[in-house]
Amino acid sequence: MRRGSQVAVALVCVILGMMVSLQFKVQQAMSSNPAFQRSEELARRLRDAEKERADLQQEVADLRGKLAEMAEGKNVIATLTDQLQAAQMMAGLTALEGPGVTVVMDDSKRPSLPGDDPNAFIIHDDDILSVVNELRAAGAEALSINGQRVISKTEIRCVGPTISVNGVRIAPPITITAIGDPQTLEAGLKTRGGIVDNLGLWGIEVTVKRGERLEVPAFGGSTIFRYAQAQKKGG
Numbered sequence: 001m002r003r004g005s006q007v008a009v010a011l012v013c014v015i016l017g018m019m020v021s022l023q024f025k026v027q028q029a030m031s032s033n034p035a036f037q038r039s040e041e042l043a044r045r046l047r048d049a050e051k052e053r054a055d056l057q058q059e060v061a062d063l064r065g066k067l068a069e070m071a072e073g074k075n076v077i078a079t080l081t082d083q084l085q086a087a088q089m090m091a092g093l094t095a096l097e098g099p100g101v102t103v104v105m106d107d108s109k110r111p112s113l114p115g116d117d118p119n120a121f122i123i124h125d126d127d128i129l130s131v132v133n134e135l136r137a138a139g140a141e142a143l144s145i146n147g148q149r150v151i152s153k154t155e156i157r158c159v160g161p162t163i164s165v166n167g168v169r170i171a172p173p174i175t176i177t178a179i180g181d182p183q184t185l186e187a188g189l190k191t192r193g194g195i196v197d198n199l200g201l202w203g204i205e206v207t208v209k210r211g212e213r214l215e216v217p218a219f220g221g222s223t224i225f226r227y228a229q230a231q232k233k234g235g
Contacts, residue, residue, distance in 0.1 A: 138188030
């Protein structure tokens with residue numbers, strides 16, 4: 001029995017050796033076969049293409065993320081730009097155009113009678129201020145007086161025989177340009193017993209003309225605050 005076992009083991013070893021040799025020859029034959037080589041090359045290219053595709057997909061995902069971040073940043077910048085522009089418009093630092101009215105005021109040409117006060121027949125700073133206030137009350141969004149933009153810091157006062165606006169001396173005729181709804185602005189000035197009627201009692205000429213495209217210049221003076229500052233919250 002021992003000898004039979006040895007013979008069986010030897011036989012198995014011979015068979016295994018033949019199988020290994022056969023497999024080696026098959027692989028050698030396949031590797032030298034052009035068709036097999038092409039299939040191997042195609043498989044390698046396929047693996048490379050799949051890796052390249054995965055890399056490109058990751059790159060596309062990264063770029064989409066960056067684009068989303070850029071879009072969000074652009075939206076923030078656009079919002080801040082709109083807010084800045086609105087603030088500049090409110091502060092009078094931007095030239096504006098739009099519909100509105102042009103008001104021209106001139107001293108009275110009516111000859112004064114004995115005993116009349118000649119100052120009553122000429123335009124004063126109070127008269128201009130009254131017209132400006134009436135236009136503001138009627139919804140004027142932007143105002144200028146003889147080319148001087150009217151803002152919160154604008155002063156209108158008499159300086160001798162002339163009138164000072166933003167530190168610039170002007171003289172009649174006075175031209176006030178107001179941007180807003182033309183009909184409402186004109187109606188506000190021509191209200192019965194209003195500023196136009198009161199000035200007309202002294203012969204002071206006031207004409208109101210509507211316009212569809214009026215221009216109001218930007219404020220050209222200093223906007224620096226020397227003493228005022230924003231209030232700190234929670235202080």
